[in-house]
Amino acid sequence: MTSEPRSSSPNDGRPARSSVRRLVQEIADLVFASVCAGCGAAGTALCASCEAALAPRVVRPRSESVPLRAGLVFDGVAASVLRAVKEDGQTSLIRPLRAALAAAVDDLCAGAASPGRIDVVVPVPSTRAAFRRRGYRVPEILARGIGIPVLRTLSYVRRVQDQRGLGAHERRTNLAGGLVASRLGGGASALIVDDVITTGATCAEAARALRSAGFRVVGAVAVAATLRRG
Ligand SMILES: [Zn+2]
Numbered sequence: 001m002t003s004e005p006r007s008s009s010p011n012d013g014r015p016a017r018s019s020v021r022r023l024v025q026e027i028a029d030l031v032f033a034s035v036c037a038g039c040g041a042a043g044t045a046l047c048a049s050c051e052a053a054l055a056p057r058v059v060r061p062r063s064e065s066v067p068l069r070a071g072l073v074f075d076g077v078a079a080s081v082l083r084a085v086k087e088d089g090q091t092s093l094i095r096p097l098r099a100a101l102a103a104a105v106d107d108l109c110a111g112a113a114s115p116g117r118i119d120v121v122v123p124v125p126s127t128r129a130a131f132r133r134r135g136y137r138v139p140e141i142l143a144r145g146i147g148i149p150v151l152r153t154l155s156y157v158r159r160v161q162d163q164r165g166l167g168a169h170e171r172r173t174n175l176a177g178g179l180v181a182s183r184l185g186g187g188a189s190a191l192i193v194d195d196v197i198t199t200g201a202t203c204a205e206a207a208r209a210l211r212s213a214g215f216r217v218v219g220a221v222a223v224a225a226t227l228r229r230g
Contacts, residue, residue, distance in 0.1 A: 022091070025089075025091050025092060026092045036050055037050070037080055037081045037084035037088075037090060037093055038050025038051075038053065038054075038076075038077035038080050038081055039077070039080075045090065045092065045093065046081065046093060046096055050077045050081070051096055053076065053077040053078070054072065054077060054078060054081065054096050054097060054099070054100060055099070056071040056072060056099055056100045056102075056103030056104075057071070057072060057073065058070070058071060058103050058104060058107040059071075059072070059073055059225050059227065060107070061197055061200055061225045061227075061228065062200075062228075063200045063203070063204065065200075065203075065204040065207055065208070066192070066200075066203055066204060066207040066217055066219055066220050067108060067113075067115075067218070067219035067220070068197055068200055068203060068219065068220050068221075068222075068225065069104040069105070069107050069108045069219060069220075069221050069222075070100070070104050070196075070197050070221065070222045070223065070224050070225035071097075071099070071100025071101055071102070071103040071104040071221075071222075071223055071224065072100045072223060072224040072225075073224060073225065073226075073227055074196055074197075074198075074224035074225055074226045074227075075226075075227075078097075078100070078223070078224045079224070081093050081096070081097065082097070082195060082196060082223060082224060085097070085138060085195075086134070086138055086195065089134065089135075089136075091136060091141065094138070094141055094142065094145075097142070097223045098142070098145050100223045100224065101142055101145070101146065101193070101221060101222070101223050102146070104221040104222065104223075105146060105191070105221050108191075108218070108219045108221060115189065115191075115218030115219060116189070116218075117189060118148050118189050118190070118191045118218055119148075119149070119188040119189045119190065120148065120149050120150070120151040120188055120189075120190050120191070120215075121143045121146050121148045121149070121150050121151070121190070121191045121192075121193050122143070122150075122151050122152075122153060122154060122190050122191070122192055122193065122206070122210060122215075123137065123139035123140040123142070123143040123150065123152060123154075123192075123193045123194075124139045124154065124192060124193065124194040124202055124203070124206050125137070125139075125152075125154045125155050125156060125179070126138070126139070126140075127156060127162070128156070129162070138195045139193050139194050139195050140152060142193055142195060142223065143193040146191075146193070148191070151183065151190070153181045153182050153183045153210075153213075154179050154180070154181055154182075154206055154209060154210070155179070155180060155182060156178055156179060156180075157177070157178060157179065157180045158178060163175075163198070163201075163202070167199075168199040168201065168228075171198075171199050171201035171202075172199075172201045172204070172205075174201075175201050175202060175205040176205065177205075178205055179205050179206055179208075179209040180209055180213075181209050181210050181212075181213035181215070183213065184213055184214050185210060185213050185214035185215030185216070186214055187214060187215075187216055188214075188215055188216065189215070189216045189217075189218050190210050190215040190216065190217050190218065191217075191218050191219060191220070191221060192206045192207060192210070192217065192219070192220035192221070193220070193221055193222070194206075194220065194221075194222045195222060195223055195224075196222055196223065196224050196225065196226070197220070197222040197224070197225035197226070198225075198226050199226075199228070200220075203220035203222075206220065207220065
């Protein structure tokens with residue numbers, strides 16, 4: 001009996017360049033990440049108890065413009081891991097966050113208010129400065145794991161201030177009219193994907209831009225959302 005050699009790629013036997021890059025990154029993480037991103041315990045990039053703390057607990061932040069769902073509250077372990085992904089380049093930690101995002105999508109699609117079919121997922125764009133700083137776009141990597149075609153169509157029409165440190169009202173003013181869709185939607189249903197929902201201003205602006213290009217926006221999902229008081 002013979003067995004054919006198996007390769008990691010079904011096409012030409014060579015992994016795609018992006019998977020090579022990912023592999024290199026993950027090896028780098030294994031070598032350099034000697035502490036848990038969640039609690040700081042030595043010896044692993046994410047310890048078992050922090051991984052367990054990332055089990056989804058869906059939150060539904062209030063919003064007048066677009067239904068919002070997140071898989072986790074942005075605090076504790078979830079906040080630390082997301083910061084490690086966004087600020088420290090630990091992209092291998094995106095994988096343990098995927099269940100939270102999937103739970104947010106499932107929650108949005110479940111029940112009587114189900115949006116029905118989703119044609120495309122649209123990641124919230126990163127500002128040019130953020131992309132330069134990181135070299136990768138977290139919402140886009142997250143969007144690619146959902147299993148629905150990804151459409152990168154949103155971009156900033158003007159320079160917007162870094163949202164960090166701005167309040168809800170300032171964020172809305174900062175972002176108003178700041179995004180534009182490069183493609184026409186033609187009635188296609190779109191789901192917006194972001195990494196963290198803070199005030200919902202970014203998702204609201206993304207929804208506005210998509211709607212004005214003719215998309216039907218079914219909602220916005222993120223890995224985590226901050227809980228607002230009041
Ligand atoms: Zn830990």
